[in-house]
Amino acid sequence: MPLYTMLLAAATASLFRMLAAYVLSVLTALLIGSAMAKNKTVESILLPILDILQSIPILGFFPAALILFVTYFPERIGVELASIFLIWTSLVWNMIFGVYSSVKSLDPSYNDLVKAYNFGHAARFFFIYAPVSRRSLIANSLVSWAGGWFFLTSAEVVSLGSSEYRVTGLGSFIIEQFNSGNLLGFYLGVALLLLIITLTYFLIWNPAASKNLGLNLPSFTAVYDKIHDIVAATWGELGELSLVVEKRLKKFEKILGFLIRLSILVALVIFALNIIAGLGSIGLPNFLPKMLAVLYEIPITLSRIVFILLLSLSLSLLVAFISYRSVLLGGALSIIGEILASIPAIIWWPLLAAIALRYSYGAYIVSLIVFLQGSFWYLYFNIIVYGLSSIRKDLEELSSVYKIRGVPFIRYVFVPSLLPSIANGALSAWGGAWNASVVAEYVVVGDHSIDIGGIGALLNRLAIQGDAEGLVVSALLLSSVIVLINKTLWSRFFKYIEGKYGGED
Amino acid sequence: MSGISRGKVILSLRNITKSFTEDSKTLKVIDGISVDIGEEFVAILGPSGCGKTTLLRIIAGLEKPDGGEIIFTSKDARIGFVFQFPTLLPWMSVLENVALPLRVNGLSWQEAKERARKYLSLVGLASFEDFYPRELSGGMRQRVNLARALAIEPVLLLMDEPFSALDPLTAESLRSEVLDLWLWGVTSVRTILMVTHSVDEAILMADRVIVLTARPAKIAGIVDINLPRPRDRRSADFQALEDKVYELISS
Numbered sequence: 001m002p003l004y005t006m007l008l009a010a011a012t013a014s015l016f017r018m019l020a021a022y023v024l025s026v027l028t029a030l031l032i033g034s035a036m037a038k039n040k041t042v043e044s045i046l047l048p049i050l051d052i053l054q055s056i057p058i059l060g061f062f063p064a065a066l067i068l069f070v071t072y073f074p075e076r077i078g079v080e081l082a083s084i085f086l087i088w089t090s091l092v093w094n095m096i097f098g099v100y101s102s103v104k105s106l107d108p109s110y111n112d113l114v115k116a117y118n119f120g121h122a123a124r125f126f127f128i129y130a131p132v133s134r135r136s137l138i139a140n141s142l143v144s145w146a147g148g149w150f151f152l153t154s155a156e157v158v159s160l161g162s163s164e165y166r167v168t169g170l171g172s173f174i175i176e177q178f179n180s181g182n183l184l185g186f187y188l189g190v191a192l193l194l195l196i197i198t199l200t201y202f203l204i205w206n207p208a209a210s211k212n213l214g215l216n217l218p219s220f221t222a223v224y225d226k227i228h229d230i231v232a233a234t235w236g237e238l239g240e241l242s243l244v245v246e247k248r249l250k251k252f253e254k255i256l257g258f259l260i261r262l263s264i265l266v267a268l269v270i271f272a273l274n275i276i277a278g279l280g281s282i283g284l285p286n287f288l289p290k291m292l293a294v295l296y297e298i299p300i301t302l303s304r305i306v307f308i309l310l311l312s313l314s315l316s317l318l319v320a321f322i323s324y325r326s327v328l329l330g331g332a333l334s335i336i337g338e339i340l341a342s343i344p345a346i347i348w349w350p351l352l353a354a355i356a357l358r359y360s361y362g363a364y365i366v367s368l369i370v371f372l373q374g375s376f377w378y379l380y381f382n383i384i385v386y387g388l389s390s391i392r393k394d395l396e397e398l399s400s401v402y403k404i405r406g407v408p409f410i411r412y413v414f415v416p417s418l419l420p421s422i423a424n425g426a427l428s429a430w431g432g433a434w435n436a437s438v439v440a441e442y443v444v445v446g447d448h449s450i451d452i453g454g455i456g457a458l459l460n461r462l463a464i465q466g467d468a469e470g471l472v473v474s475a476l477l478l479s480s481v482i483v484l485i486n487k488t489l490w491s492r493f494f495k496y497i498e499g500k501y502g503g504e505d
Numbered sequence: 506m507s508g509i510s511r512g513k514v515i516l517s518l519r520n521i522t523k524s525f526t527e528d529s530k531t532l533k534v535i536d537g538i539s540v541d542i543g544e545e546f547v548a549i550l551g552p553s554g555c556g557k558t559t560l561l562r563i564i565a566g567l568e569k570p571d572g573g574e575i576i577f578t579s580k581d582a583r584i585g586f587v588f589q590f591p592t593l594l595p596w597m598s599v600l601e602n603v604a605l606p607l608r609v610n611g612l613s614w615q616e617a618k619e620r621a622r623k624y625l626s627l628v629g630l631a632s633f634e635d636f637y638p639r640e641l642s643g644g645m646r647q648r649v650n651l652a653r654a655l656a657i658e659p660v661l662l663l664m665d666e667p668f669s670a671l672d673p674l675t676a677e678s679l680r681s682e683v684l685d686l687w688l689w690g691v692t693s694v695r696t697i698l699m700v701t702h703s704v705d706e707a708i709l710m711a712d713r714v715i716v717l718t719a720r721p722a723k724i725a726g727i728v729d730i731n732l733p734r735p736r737d738r739r740s741a742d743f744q745a746l747e748d749k750v751y752e753l754i755s756s
Contacts, residue, residue, distance in 0.1 A: 109588055109589075112586070127594065131594070132596075243608075
């Protein structure tokens with residue numbers, strides 16, 4: 001196949017894969033998020049599970065993807081589904097939490113409304129829970145869409161031990177071109193990828209954010225308006241259809257409710273049995289050294305992440321202050337941010353291979369860039385996009401009346417106003433950095449493998465050895481440690497920020 | 506004290522009790538309320554937090570009583586509920602907000618909107634059907650709330666302090682509009698039950714005022730308001746009734 005045809009086929013495939021994963025994410029986020037917000041049992045079961053799943057790096061999902069899809073489906077379809085599933089795992093969690101908190105914070109009088117006027121489940125979902133989640137879904141889509149592209153290569157080239165599965169796509173195309181020494185193909189692939197990412201932001205996400213969130217991001221609205229009409233019409237039809245279906249099924253309500261509950265229970269039991277069987281087959285003697293290895297590697301990555309977070313914070317505050325001073329510059333910086341944030345991690349390695357392989361500290365420099373890329377943007381987006389618009393007009397007027405400028409302004413007005421969004425951004429950046437460790441600490445470039453140690457490198461080594469149990473156990477342990485730190489350190493930090501800087505209302 | 510309803514009985518409450526549990530403490534809010542309600546306008550009056558809103562929510566089916574019985578005598582037990590705050594869906598137009606409960610309960614969108622239009626024009630909002638809630642004033646939003654309740658064509662209309670969130674002037678004009686709708690008989694409503702903490706409002710509007718005690722709520726007394734409408738707040742009869750109600754509250 002000629003290069004250009006291959007390139008186009010790869011780009012189309014990746015775009016459709018991203019779209020499929022995205023649509024799937026929106027639907028799961030709406031269903032799971034509103035179920036969690038409205039049902040105490042579902043909430044108490046799913047909230048801790050989602051906390052853990054959210055912190056599992058994409059490599060940790062490889063065994064699940066392969067077992068779930070490649071084993072049970074014909075290979076080509078199975079691999080495709082596995083790839084979409086992996087992209088879904090890097091999009092969906094923050095969207096679920098977004099829907100959950102939107103529906104949860106819905107005024108209780110709406111509960112009375114739906115009860116007083118006999119709204120069924122479908123009516124509640126389509127007319128209340130889904131619309132109330134719209135803003136948070138869009139805000140989260142901006143971040144998720146970048147995250148999906150960032151891990152694209154990891155989702156398109158799935159390897160576990162000796163078995164490697166590839167799907168046609170830009171992520172796999174770029175890495176293949178580089179490995180076969182075809183630099184023209186490599187650079188064309190990177191260029192096309194950047195073009196697609198830029199276009200999707202200009203044409204879809206930025207207009208969506210501008211129209212729904214009151215933000216001012218550079219955008220073209222014509223395409224978005226068409227897409228919006230199509231989506232709104234489809235969603236409306238879907239809503240009407242489910243109203244009809246629910247009405248028809250009303251007679252069987254009790255039986256259906258029982259069946260649904262029964263099947264969830266059965267699924268949970270099977271799931272638990274599998275986990276117990278899995279743990280049993282690993283056996284304690286094998287299990288302990290693996291856990292110790294994880295606990296040994298975590299501090300190495302932790303120290304890197306703390307450094308990255310401090311660096312990200314200072315950089316984004318600097319950029320925030322610059323774009324606060326100039327609206328034009330702010331707009332330009334936000335689109336540059338969106339594009340840079342979406343560059344798949346693995347591209348940096350071949351792109352900067354010269355540095356990584358030539359100098360003794362080269363690998364650390366490239367690793368730093370990849371780490372930064374996987375975390376910096378969360379802070380950046382939160383501060384630039386959400387933080388700057390939350391600086392209150394009256395405080396600005398106060399500062400200009402009393403001539404508070406320069407450093408005192410930054411110290412007493414600017415930074416305190418931004419603190420709630422800094423805290424939100426820092427928490428996401430922290431999670432993002434852990435996830436990025438699997439692409440920042442280990443990579444195979446051509447014939448060389450670069451390994452700078454740490455938990456991300458460990459997970460990669462386990463995947464290459466084909467040690468599926470070790471991979472899952474280590475990923476779970478890592479994510480439990482992260483959740484533990486979140487629940488102790490971060491939650492205190494949040495309480496403090498919320499109490500002191502959360503605003504008057 | 507008058508416990509006899511006017512016209513045929515629409516709704517009977519029999520020994521309703523309700524408690525809430527909070528921090529392992531049980532708080533009794535309603536303690537054995539029994540009353541018959543006919544085709545009439547009844548105001549339920551009581552101090553703040555006495556459980557009058559809870560009583561209304563129990564009648565509406567929003568909460569279950571711990572004990573007692575609620576008996577609707579008419580076959581068609583449709584209930585309209587006017588919330589204290591408008592509780593409109595901000596992503597839907599005024600017309601859609603009023604039509605939605607009808608659509609959800611089986612009408613097609615077209616039928617639902619047709620009927621919603623009729624009730625929007627009854628509350629004077631005919632030309633605002635394409636507006637969104639955020640574009641309306643507080644009084645107009647409360648009218649949409651009222652139109653939504655009337656549109657399901659209920660026999661019984663429940664109102665939970667419907668004028669308390671409005672400024673005094675808007676509240677006064679909406680009061681007289683509700684009374685007009687009630688007196689003209691242009692709606693399907695045969696009975697209105699309104700919760701209020703304003704003695705003046707209760708006597709101005711209702712045929713009977715049920716006065717509740719402070720928590721737990723019991724019936725302190727029922728006062729018949731046999732004044733001709735429109736009622737004059739400054740008349741001696743009005744003042745006398747006010748004194749009577751205040752006496753019941755403080756006893």
